Amino acid sequence: MFVIYCPYCEEHREEEEFHASGQAHLARPLDPDNCTDKEWGDFLYFRKNPRGLHQELWQHTAGCRKFFNITRDTVSYKILETYKVGESPKVNLEDASHG
Amino acid sequence: MIKNALQHQENWQRMWRNPKPKAHYDFIVVGGGGHGLATAYYLAKVHNQSSVAVIEKGWLGGGNTGRNTTIVRSNYLWDEAAHLYEHAMKLWEGLSQDLNYNVMFSQRGVMNLGHNLQDMRDIERRVNANRLNGIDGEVLDAQQCKEIVPIMDCSGSTRYPVLGASWQPRAGVARHDAVAWGYARGADQLGVDIIQQCEVTDILIEDGAAVGVDTRQHGQIKAGRIGCVAAGNSGVLAGMAGFELPIESHPLQAFVSEPIKPILDTVVMSNAVHGYMSQSDKGDLVIGAGIDGYVGYGQRGSYPVIEHTVHAIMELFPIVSRVRMNRQWGGIVDTTPDACPILSATPVENLFFNCGWGTGGFKATPGSGHVFADLLAKGKPNKLAEAFTMFRFYDGALIDEHGAAGVAH
Numbered sequence: 001m002f003v004i005y006c007p008y009c010e011e012h013r014e015e016e017e018f019h020a021s022g023q024a025h026l027a028r029p030l031d032p033d034n035c036t037d038k039e040w041g042d043f044l045y046f047r048k049n050p051r052g053l054h055q056e057l058w059q060h061t062a063g064c065r066k067f068f069n070i071t072r073d074t075v076s077y078k079i080l081e082t083y084k085v086g087e088s089p090k091v092n093l094e095d096a097s098h099g
Numbered sequence: 100m101i102k103n104a105l106q107h108q109e110n111w112q113r114m115w116r117n118p119k120p121k122a123h124y125d126f127i128v129v130g131g132g133g134h135g136l137a138t139a140y141y142l143a144k145v146h147n148q149s150s151v152a153v154i155e156k157g158w159l160g161g162g163n164t165g166r167n168t169t170i171v172r173s174n175y176l177w178d179e180a181a182h183l184y185e186h187a188m189k190l191w192e193g194l195s196q197d198l199n200y201n202v203m204f205s206q207r208g209v210m211n212l213g214h215n216l217q218d219m220r221d222i223e224r225r226v227n228a229n230r231l232n233g234i235d236g237e238v239l240d241a242q243q244c245k246e247i248v249p250i251m252d253c254s255g256s257t258r259y260p261v262l263g264a265s266w267q268p269r270a271g272v273a274r275h276d277a278v279a280w281g282y283a284r285g286a287d288q289l290g291v292d293i294i295q296q297c298e299v300t301d302i303l304i305e306d307g308a309a310v311g312v313d314t315r316q317h318g319q320i321k322a323g324r325i326g327c328v329a330a331g332n333s334g335v336l337a338g339m340a341g342f343e344l345p346i347e348s349h350p351l352q353a354f355v356s357e358p359i360k361p362i363l364d365t366v367v368m369s370n371a372v373h374g375y376m377s378q379s380d381k382g383d384l385v386i387g388a389g390i391d392g393y394v395g396y397g398q399r400g401s402y403p404v405i406e407h408t409v410h411a412i413m414e415l416f417p418i419v420s421r422v423r424m425n426r427q428w429g430g431i432v433d434t435t436p437d438a439c440p441i442l443s444a445t446p447v448e449n450l451f452f453n454c455g456w457g458t459g460g461f462k463a464t465p466g467s468g469h470v471f472a473d474l475l476a477k478g479k480p481n482k483l484a485e486a487f488t489m490f491r492f493y494d495g496a497l498i499d500e501h502g503a504a505g506v507a508h
Contacts, residue, residue, distance in 0.1 A: 001402045016403045020393035022347070041493035045345040045436045049334035051396045074348075075396045 002077070004058065007084045008066045017062040023047045024055040024069040051075060053093045058082075114280060115287035120294050120317045124152045126475055127312060127322035129299050129336060131155025133164040133275070134453060134460065135328035136282035136293075137468020138475065143289035145469070146476040151291045152322075154314065156298035160279030163330050166398075166430035167461040168353050168387040170366055170377065172209045172270035173234055176225045179486035179498050180439055181232045186483055187466025188234075188269065194465055200281030202273050203380070209270035210244065212369040212415075214259040222265040229267075237266045250362050250418045257414050259372050272366060272377055278464055302340045308448035309340065326451045326475045331396065331431025333454035340447050345492045346433045346455050349390040352400025354427040358382030362418065374411035384419060386412055390432060390458060400429040432458050437497040442471055442480065443489040451475055452489065 002015040029035045029043055048054065056070050071080045071091045080091045103111055126142055128135045131153045142148045155161075171191055173184035195201050213219040222238055229236040240263045245253040253261045287293055294317070301313040302325065311321035327336045331348040358381050368375035368387075375387045388408035391401050405427065413420050434457040435441060441455040453471040456463060470484045480488065491497055 015401060020391075037493045037495070041345075042343075045492040046343045047345070047347055048343070049347050049394060051332070051335050054394055056393060072393075074394050077395065077397055 002079065004070070004079065005082050006060045006063060006066075007068050007082050008064045009060065013060070013063060017060060019059045019061040021057040021059055021067070024057040026057075053080070053091070055089060055093070057085075114284045115293055118292045118294065120152060120154075120292065120297070120314075120320050123150075123311075123321040124292070125150035125323040126152070126326065127320065127324075128153045128326045128328055128475075129312065130162075130328040130330070130332075131159045131279075131283070131293060131295065132162050132328065132330060133160060133279050133282065133464040134330075134456070134467045134471070135326075136160075136279055136286055137464055138326055138328055138453065138471045139291045139293075139468075140282045140286040140289070141469045141472035142476060143286055143291050146472060148476060149290050151286075152320070153286070153291060153293045154297050154299055154312065154320070155293070155295050158295055159283050159293070160276055163430040163432065163460060164275055164279045164464075166353070166428055167275060168375065168377065168385050169272045169275045169379075169461060170209060170270070170368075170375070170387075170459075171204070171273055171462040172267050172366075173462070174209070174211070174225065174229050174236055174265060174267045174270070175500055176228050177498050177500060178228075178232060180500050181229065181234060183440075183466055183470065183483050183487070184463055185232065185234050186469065187463045190465035190469060191273065192269075194273075194278075194281070198281040198285045200277065200284060202277045202281055204271065204273040206269050206271040207365045207377075208247070208266060208268045209366040209368065210239070210247065210264045210266050212244070212264045212367065212371070213262050214369065214371040215262065218371055219262050222263065226265050235267055235269050237268075239264045239266050247365060248363065248367055250416055251367065252415060252417055259414070261415070270366070272379075273461075275461060278461075282464075282468070299336065299339075302336065302447075302450065304340065304447055304450075309450035322449075324449045324451065324475050324478070326453060326471060328453045328471065330454060330456065330460065331433050333433050333452060337445075337452070340445065340450055342446050344441065344452070344454065344489065345435055346441070347394050348396060348431050348433050349393070350395045350397065350400045350429040351388070351390045351432045351458050352404060352427060352429040353385065353387045354405070354424050355379070355386070356384040356419070356422045357425050359384070359422060367415070369411065369415065372411035372414065374408040374415070376412055376416065383425065384422060390434070396431055398429050398431060400427070432456075432460075434458070436492065438500040439498040440467070440487055441489045442467070442474060442484040442487040444474075444478075444480075445489065449478075
């Protein structure tokens, strides 16, 4: 059971209040009319699936209903940080995975 | 057997060799689960290949092959998927004979319940589609469900009443470990080298073509063609080869109860309330749950999912409310956006992937191995495999089995 800190409510709440929405920081193509099939495919379907640190988008569905991001280890399930949409993560995935 | 009993069961012959890897093989299969071993077996048997190795980082069948709920069925909605799973079903029907190894395939039927009008319309559509594809299927009403499974609450007074079901009589269960062991023994007898406890750490690529693998225990092993059959770890292998797959790995969990007297002689699945149950030959109730919504490689599941599944099972089967659970575990399933597998060439030449079976790979084991062996041997997909290329996620020809085929998740 995750206990997740919602950066908007500023409280730790249990996993059941939240909904995982997949990989974080997916940017919709800026010029969608001129994307190739490969660019659309990559945007829609291809995801990072790391064994280790992962940045994910979660929603506090049974709380404030706002989206925020989590940096989490997919093996130990440890949550390293949560941060609001628009903010930058403090944990650098490259540094952390080598350390 | 008497002789072995007197010798404390210590001198049974090995079912397969434990060879040292050679420097080069024509084919390397990465992953020694059911699908990988079946691939090697059919490469040797159907395609007469003698230079084949299976490389497994742990022990045979120690991943999802030993962690699933052993259900076998082929009642998929779309033609491509239906043909593939029915191909597997036909191989299941002769598998114990073919391998000369009892995989305990028991065609006890699978029931997929409907709980509302839309469920029932979808079930009718799917059963009709199945029958057009030559796959057996029937639509049952609540009374017929009750006749087949008397312990199920079909009274209509539950929160999600049972209105009916789809019923595939040829479906059933098989003994999961025996499938891996049977294929391993069969492959070994045909000259396949099964190399256990050997972890692939890198895929060697020269000029855009795969030429071998690097391993932690045995160094480099060269190969003509490489087939990766690594389920939840496929993404890690693809990363070694420098590309991404349209796959996310999620924990899927199951649990078994203490053994009890026979109460259920078929398999009952419900997508709407999200639980499924069968009873093993030992008497344990085998209960399957849903996947966790996030990427995870820890082989365990979350508590909310257990609670959710137990709610569903108790509402359907009030009789089991005081049965105690013995074990709970998780497997890492490789899910694709359209809930259909990937049997495909990749951007790297001579490197092929068989993955993305998601929550329902066990049922496909013989078909998956048979079709993937064909792909590896010939280098191009046959009619059954061609729709399952990984490049369908670029051209848009998805085979959307999500929710369509009794895919529970």
